[in-house]
Amino acid sequence: MIITEVKEKNAKKQFLDVARIIYKDCKVWVSPLDNDIEAVFDPKKNNFHKHGRITRWVLKNASGDSIGRIAAFINEEKAFTYAQPTGGIGFFECIDDQLAADLLFDTAKAWLIENGMQAMDGPINFGENDTFWGLLVEGFTQPSYGMNYHHPYYKNLFTHYGFEALYEQITNHLDLSKPFPERFTKIANWVIKKPGYTFKPLDPKKLDEFALDFMEIYNDAWKNFDSFVPIKNSTIMETFNQMKIIMEPNLIWFAYVNNEPASFVVILPDANQIIKSFKGKLGIIEKLKFLYFRWRGVSRMRAIVMGTKQAYQKHGLESALFIKLGEYVLPRNQYHELELSWVGDFNDKMLSLHEATGASFGKRHVTMRKIF
Numbered sequence: 001m002i003i004t005e006v007k008e009k010n011a012k013k014q015f016l017d018v019a020r021i022i023y024k025d026c027k028v029w030v031s032p033l034d035n036d037i038e039a040v041f042d043p044k045k046n047n048f049h050k051h052g053r054i055t056r057w058v059l060k061n062a063s064g065d066s067i068g069r070i071a072a073f074i075n076e077e078k079a080f081t082y083a084q085p086t087g088g089i090g091f092f093e094c095i096d097d098q099l100a101a102d103l104l105f106d107t108a109k110a111w112l113i114e115n116g117m118q119a120m121d122g123p124i125n126f127g128e129n130d131t132f133w134g135l136l137v138e139g140f141t142q143p144s145y146g147m148n149y150h151h152p153y154y155k156n157l158f159t160h161y162g163f164e165a166l167y168e169q170i171t172n173h174l175d176l177s178k179p180f181p182e183r184f185t186k187i188a189n190w191v192i193k194k195p196g197y198t199f200k201p202l203d204p205k206k207l208d209e210f211a212l213d214f215m216e217i218y219n220d221a222w223k224n225f226d227s228f229v230p231i232k233n234s235t236i237m238e239t240f241n242q243m244k245i246i247m248e249p250n251l252i253w254f255a256y257v258n259n260e261p262a263s264f265v266v267i268l269p270d271a272n273q274i275i276k277s278f279k280g281k282l283g284i285i286e287k288l289k290f291l292y293f294r295w296r297g298v299s300r301m302r303a304i305v306m307g308t309k310q311a312y313q314k315h316g317l318e319s320a321l322f323i324k325l326g327e328y329v330l331p332r333n334q335y336h337e338l339e340l341s342w343v344g345d346f347n348d349k350m351l352s353l354h355e356a357t358g359a360s361f362g363k364r365h366v367t368m369r370k371i372f
Contacts, residue, residue: 001067001100003107006056012038014058015091016280018069022093022151028142029149030272031280032132036146037091039242040126041071047234051076053115054126056091057107059100068094068101072108073126074115081227082119084371087112089122090132094157101157109372119371121166122158123148128235130304134169134342134365141363144302144339145246145271147171148365155366163368169342170351172359176329176336180322184356188319197317198259199324202252204244211236213254213261214307221307225346245290246271250328251301255308255317263308263317267325267338270300301329302339306350318353 006015016034023029041056043049054073061067071091079085089108094101112120125132131146135154143149179185191197202210211233219230240247246268255263274293278286308317329335340359343350 001059001061001103003057003059003103006058011058014066015056015069018058018066019093020279021066022095023149026151028140030143030276031278032146033275033278033282034280035282036131040091040132045238046127047232047238048075048126052126055111057104059094059104067097068092068104070104070108071126072111072120074112074117075126075229077229078227079117081229084118085116086119086121086369087115087117088124088126089120090124090126092123092154094154096151096153096157098157098160102161105161105370109370113372117372119369121367121369122163123150124367128231128239130239134367137364137366139171139361139363142276143272144300144341145268145275146302146304147341147363158368161370163370166367166369168345169365169367170345170354170361171339171341171343171363171365172354173362174338174340174357174359176326176338178358180326181356181358184319184358185323187316188323191316191320192323196258197320198256199320200254200256201324201328202247202249202254204247204249207237207240210254211240214264214266216261217254217264217309218305218307220309220311221313224310243268251325253321253324255312255321257312257317261309262312263306263321265303265306265318265321265325267301267303269298269335270302270339271298273298273300299335300337300339301335302341304341306353313349319356322357 006012016037020031039045041054052073052075054071056071058066059068069091070089072087072089074087079087094104123135132148134148135158136148136150137155214236215231215233222228248269251267253265274290306318339362340354342365
């Protein structure tokens with residue numbers, strides 16, 4: 001086997017094509033857009049390059065056929081918040097062969113050690129955890145946009161190498177043809193009517209203002225979680241701008257208490273229902289198809305992130321946001337399913353909210369760690 005670091009244009013294409021080779025016979029897999037993956041490696045499109053570094057490799061067999069790939073990276077703002085300086089690996093794909101997987105892992109490990117790391121997490125993203133994060137171990141159905149999909153045998157490749165589960169990520173599904181539980185609705189309607197409580201959908205003309213509100217809420221909501229690194233406004237704006245092509249503003253809601261930003265939910269139409277036939281490409285033809293089908297043929301949404309300031313948790317704001325969302329979504333009779341993804345098994349409050357909505361289990365991803 002021969003492993004080569006990706007530097008040239010042709011090697012970048014091979015890196016992208018590995019996944020299409022590995023999943024060629026998988027009917028539920030949806031190829032991520034090549035542009036989305038390449039953006040992770042582009043310093044002009046991913047501001048994590050300002051405080052980190054990344055590289056990647058392609059693995060071939062003796063006949064020159066691509067049989068695997070991996071990326072390794074270091075987020076310097078987060079790497080040293082753990083007991084051992086910890087880097088990351090991601091975009092891992094491999095045939096069902098432990099020797100091939102071990103060579104990929106060993107190569108990434110050697111690079112991370114050279115750069116001062118003593119452990120690696122994976123499969124994760126060189127960016128925020130709303131996309132390309134976690135190893136799928138349960139719920140092998142069609143992934144939603146930005147969610148990792150893996151063959152079932154991947155779990156053995158990771159565990160045999162010595163990776164251990166760090167935390168689980170739970171995705172639940174909400175059937176929109178069923179009403180919310182009575183208690184959930186009662187609490188939400190009571191909250192909506194409270195004096196000083198207001199609810200607004202995202203206004204695309206005021207992205208700067210909403211980005212600041214998002215940052216204020218997010219950084220307060222997550223500040224007590226282990227190894228938390230505050231999100232920057234530049235990262236939020238970068239994400240908002242990337243979402244524009246699939247964003248439906250009335251699916252993104254903010255709650256305010258006496259004009260103070262208090263809670264939000266960010267939901268996107270599931271673009272994977274449109275792009276499955278694109279095979280990762282987004283040329284002129286694909287863009288025209290996407291624009292045509294963007295408001296048609298999409299019946300599923302994905303809640304990619306929710307957050308509530310600690311002072312307003314357990315105040316029912318999240319329930320109210322779902323009711324406001326329903327007032328827009330349900331009369332249209334377009335969306336039939338909402339994927340609530342993903343929630344770490346350490347986040348009891350959000351898991352309880354999922355349960356309160358009446359959502360059912362959908363998928364399980366695992367973030368794993370290998371200590372050197």
